[in-house]
Amino acid sequence: METIAPKATGSYTDGLRSLDSEVRVDSLALEGALPEWLQGSLLRTGPALWEVGGRTMNHWFDGFAMLHRFGIADGGVSYANRFLESTAYRAAAEKDEIAYSEFATDPCRSLFQRVFSVFDPKISDNANVNLVKLGERFIAMTETPLPVQFDAETLETAGVAYEVPGLLTTAHPHTERATGGMLNYAAKVGPRNSYRFFHLGPNADEPQVVARMPVKHPSYQHSFGLTERYFVLAEYPYVVNPISIPLSGRPYIENYRWKPELGTRFWLLPRDGGEPLGPFESDPCFGFHHVNAYEEGGEVVADICVFEDAQIVEDLYLERLRAGSPVHRPDVRRFRIDPGQGIGGGTDSAGSVTWERLVDDGFDLPRINYGRCNERPYRYTWGVGVGDSGWFDGIVKADVVERTTTSWAEDGCFPGEPVFVAAPNDPAAEDDGVLLSVVLDSAKGNSFLLVLDAADLTELARAAAPHHIPFGFHGQFAPA
Numbered sequence: 274m275e276t277i278a279p280k281a282t283g284s285y286t287d288g289l290r291s292l293d294s295e296v297r298v299d300s301l302a303l304e305g306a307l308p309e310w311l312q313g314s315l316l317r318t319g320p321a322l323w324e325v326g327g328r329t330m331n332h333w334f335d336g337f338a339m340l341h342r343f344g345i346a347d348g349g350v351s352y353a354n355r356f357l358e359s360t361a362y363r364a365a366a367e368k369d370e371i372a373y374s375e376f377a378t379d380p381c382r383s384l385f386q387r388v389f390s391v392f393d394p395k396i397s398d399n400a401n402v403n404l405v406k407l408g409e410r411f412i413a414m415t416e417t418p419l420p421v422q423f424d425a426e427t428l429e430t431a432g433v434a435y436e437v438p439g440l441l442t443t444a445h446p447h448t449e450r451a452t453g454g455m456l457n458y459a460a461k462v463g464p465r466n467s468y469r470f471f472h473l474g475p476n477a478d479e480p481q482v483v484a485r486m487p488v489k490h491p492s493y494q495h496s497f498g499l500t501e502r503y504f505v506l507a508e509y510p511y512v513v514n515p516i517s518i519p520l521s522g523r524p525y526i527e528n529y530r531w532k533p534e535l536g537t538r539f540w541l542l543p544r545d546g547g548e549p550l551g552p553f554e555s556d557p558c559f560g561f562h563h564v565n566a567y568e569e570g571g572e573v574v575a576d577i578c579v580f581e582d583a584q585i586v587e588d589l590y591l592e593r594l595r596a597g598s599p600v601h602r603p604d605v606r607r608f609r610i611d612p613g614q615g616i617g618g619g620t621d622s623a624g625s626v627t628w629e630r631l632v633d634d635g636f637d638l639p640r641i642n643y644g645r646c647n648e649r650p651y652r653y654t655w656g657v658g659v660g661d662s663g664w665f666d667g668i669v670k671a672d673v674v675e676r677t678t679t680s681w682a683e684d685g686c687f688p689g690e691p692v693f694v695a696a697p698n699d700p701a702a703e704d705d706g707v708l709l710s711v712v713l714d715s716a717k718g719n720s721f722l723l724v725l726d727a728a729d730l731t732e733l734a735r736a737a738a739p740h741h742i743p744f745g746f747h748g749q750f751a752p753a
């Protein structure tokens with residue numbers, strides 16, 4: 274493992290440099306004032322180390338996971354960061370080489386080793402995408418079936434939390450309102466492939482599959498929508514023949530193929546395990562993040578951050594990003610599906626989907642007032658937009674009823690996902706609360722925690738971290 278000394282360049286590419294220092298700071302320099310009610314921790318995971326043994330990983334998504342915690346208590350902010358001690362990370366640290374396959378990086382292997390890896394695939398547990406609190410457990414996740422439990426106070430890694438019923442999963446589970454349990458996606462691959470959705474109770478160790486449907490060539494899934502009655506699966510035409518992965522000699526994601534002729538096919542899988550409804554066919558597109566979904570007037574509405582195609586996956590290769598190559602701008606679309614057209618399932622009953630652009634200013638990494646609005650009609654969402662810098666450089670608030678947006682931006686600053694934390698007011702408006710976002714200040718070469726009023730995006734406070742925090746993906750606020 275190597276040290277890449279952070280150096281301010283005034284460019285967003287600073288956020289794609291590795292960080293290998295682990296620190297604990299009791300009190301960060303704070304500008305502004307935090308609301309008194311805001312007490313707890315913003316916990317985040319994200320890639321932080323892309324260089325191992327003289328090699329650089331290929332893709333932003335490949336880096337070894339680091340956990341970050343901004344602790345907010347009594348008007349002050351503490352900070353700690355620590356590598357997730359995954360098996361993949363430990364193996365790399367011990368051998369000084371990449372030992373497990375990541376999203377777009379494979380270990381160097383001979384043909385013999387590649388054949389052998391079919392029987393011993395060495396699946397990575399590098400959980401660098403998202404984390405959740407399930408019951409009293411904190412679990413970091415990626416898209417492999419090995420979610421990793423950790424201690425939210427010490428950031429110490431505990432080990433694999435549970436076994437996912439499939440080879441591929443998402444790091445974007447939903448919370449089941451009735452139980453506080455978790456609902457997530459899994460793709461089972463083998464002689465027969467299937468899409469599955471599973472439930473894991475707050476204190477349970479064994480996931481239960483609650484819905485499934487067969488598929489020949491699974492589509493890449495990063496998240497899914499949930500309504501009161503359905504799992505919403507957007508089957509983008511970015512598909513894989515799983516059996517080809519181990520022998521292809523290509524890293525995982527490079528086995529996927531863009532086949533626009535397939536279109537995007539929506540499926541509604543009843544949460545009660547009933548027959549899947551669909552396919553509902555729409556134009557080809559590709560997306561990572563569902564914003565929200567709900568049922569209204571007999572229709573299923575699914576709002577998703579999408580791109581015209583899967584080029585965004587290519588955009589995010591590290592070499593391109595570090596060279597300052599701009600990324601495609603996301604679009605936020607509202608899809609409307611009439612489930613009545615698809616009852617009975619199967620390809621003969623294909624219904625159609627209509628879609629429209631939800632707002633003019635696209636964004637990604639969307640958040641909503643989740644506890645109040647998930648599965649329900651809603652009005653506000655917050656995300657990060659791609660501006661003139663070619664990178665995510667502004668926080669966007671969208672009013673999806675009025676179809677308007679407002680934004681926060683500052684020269685040379687590059688914000689991450691804005692996490693909404695609801696204020697404990699009663700009654701409270703849907704946007705009554707704060708946004709927490711980790712922002713890279715490229716002029717100073719370090720990052721800071723930004724606290725905005727979620728209603729009007731005015732700044733309430735910022736707390737400077739002792740170093741740059743490599744761009745990550747997701748995190749959660751855990752109230753004290």
Ligand SMILES: [Fe+2]
Pocket residue numbers: 402445495561562746747
């Ligand atoms: Fe994500």
